[in-house]
Amino acid sequence: MVLEMRLKVGNMKLIFQNEQGGKEMKKGVLALILLGVVMLWSLQPAVAKDIDDEVAELKARIEQLEKKVAEREVHARAVMEDRKALSKIKEAYERLTLGASLTSTFQVTANRDGKDPNDGALSGYVEIGASIGSLGRLYANFEGARGEGVPRKLDVSERLGINLPCLTGVNEDVDPRGDNQWYDLIEAYWEPSFYNGRLIFNIGKLDPTMWVDGNAVMNDETTQFLSNIFVNQIAMGFQEGIRVYAPGIRVGMRPTDWLEINLEWFKAAGDVFEDLFDHPFGIWEFNLKPNLGGLEGNYRFYGWYDGQEHAKWSQYNPTTGTVSGDAKSSNVGFGLSWDQMISRNITLAARFGMQNNGIAGRVASGALDTAFFPYSWSIGGQITGAGWGRENDVLGLAYGQAVTGNDFRNYLRSQGVINPAPYEGHFEAYYSFALSEHLAISPDIQVISNLGGDDDAPTVTIFGLRSQLEF
Incomplete structure (x- = not known):
């Protein structure tokens, strides 16, 4: 095998x-x-x-x-960091509010004893606001101006050899201090709020008229009426017909939708940060806010106390123009400001103010530095252009008076006025043409009777043109 x-x-x-x-x-x-x-x-x-x-x-x-x-992880981390940085920038930007405005005015007078000045003025502001979360909000407003404008020339000095300025004012937008050129940090404050905005504080350098004596028709010289009497009450010793910015505190309360309460305390001497508790100026205001069939209104009632030192009329000698004794008296006053829509396109308004009739004013070198008239009042209204196809245009009309009173007329006599008038009357009309969302042009006319409280003064007419650029 x-x-x-x-x-x-x-x-x-x-x-x-x-x-x-x-x-x-x-x-x-x-x-x-x-x-x-x-x-x-x-x-x-x-x-x-x-x-x-x-x-x-x-x-x-x-x-x-x-x-x-690893490279992709580095890139992803870089992208995430960039996104976080952009998110922070966006968040910071969203917390900021920025605004800017530039206003120019040109005015020419007529019927002033043959001497008719024409002047211009320029003003502007930049405002910055920043939310700081639960701590509230910070706000600052820088403002400047160039040009004295017509107001400083509207007096009766050419005819009488004295200087009695227009009592009601013709351009609130020019520098109240009479400087030809100026700029200033006019407002800077901290604004904490509580209870969903029902309780608000403002602490810092404030505008006393920002929350008191407001008005929907007569309150803004850059977009509405130019004359001082149609911007704020002028029978208020603290203002002397102009705005004054001062260190202080404001408390705003809104207990209901139809009631707003404002309490304010300021240093009466204006922009002075020394001795803050000397010579205070206090204001209280109640604002009733009815809504009548969807038509909004504001009915403001307010009172004020001026702790600065004033002279009484009983201390004033009209013959010599001097003041005897110490000027130690404080001043008090009352006011109301009303505005009410009567239709979607028409709003009416009125304002009244008074101060202590016995207070003459403040004293410098033994004489009255600033004399006070006791009363002022004004009425007005505005109509939007919706009825003629220009819904962003506005037509405004107003008339008001600075009431002199017996003591003030005696003061005028001591200054050389032969026939003092019981009031200075002021009429103003403007039409605001909205050329774009940011630009408006406003022709303006003002007529003043009894200029400076002089019954013999000619009636003065002022023609004006204002441009307003705002962002």
């Missing part, structure tokens, strides 16, 4: 034959296994080299992937 085994390894054929049976067959198998082991052992270096190469390549690829992942 012949046993044969064939084995093919690669290109090599192995044939085993055995005629002796099983023992020899076993030897052949063992030899075959031994041969296979030897062959595998001889192939190990090549296989190991291939595996090492593959491992090295795989390791390099992993390192490249890790590098790319």
Whole structure:
């Protein structure tokens, strides 16, 4: 019996034959296994080299992937940081409120004894507000002006040789201090609020008329009437017909939607930060805010106390024009300001003010530096241009008087006025053309009777043109 085994390894054929049976067959198998082991052992270096190469390549690829992942992580972090920075910038920007305005006026007078000045003035402001979260809000207002304007020339000095200015004023927008050029930080305050705005404080340098004696028709010399009497009450010793900015505090309360209460305390001397509690000026106001069939209104009632030192009329000698004794008296007053819409396009308004009839004014070098008249009143109205297809235009009309009183007329006589008048009357009309969302042009006319409280003074007409650029 012949046993044969064939084995093919690669290109090599192995044939085993055995005629002796099983023992020899076993030897052949063992030899075959031994041969296979030897062959595998001889192939190990090549296989190991291939595996090492593959491992090295795989390791390099992993390192490249890790590098790319790291680069992408760095880029992602940079993107996130940029987004956070942009978010903070956006948040800060959203907390800011910015505003700016530029107002120019040109006025020319007529019927002034043959001498008719024409003058211009320029004013502007930049305001910045910033929300500080739960702590409230910060606000600052920078304002400046150039030009004295017509008002300082509106007196009767040419005819009488004396200086009695227009009592009602013709341009509230010019510098109240009479400077030809000025700029100032007029307001700077902190405004915390509580109970969803029902309780508000303002602390810092404030405008006393910002929250008191307001009016929807007669309150803004840059967009409404120019004359002082149609901007705020002028029978108020603290103002003397002009705005004064002073350090102080205001408390605003809104217990209901139809009632607003304002309490204010200021340093009466104006922009003086020394001895803040000397000579205070206090104001209280109640504002009833009815809504009659969707037509809004404001009915303001207010009183004030001026702690500055004043002279009484009983101390004034009209013959010599001097004041005897110490000027130690305080001053008090009362006022109301009313505006009411009577239709969607028409709003009516009125204002009245009075002060202590026995107070003459403040004293400088033994003489009256500023003389007070006891009363002032004004009425007016505005009509929007919606009825003639110009809904952003406004027509305004107003008339008012500064009432002199007996003591003030005696003062005028001491200053050389032969025939003092019981009042100075003032009429004003303007039309605001809205040329764009930010620009308006307003022709203006004013007519003043009994200029300076002089019954013999000619009636003066003032033609004006105002431009208002606002952002």
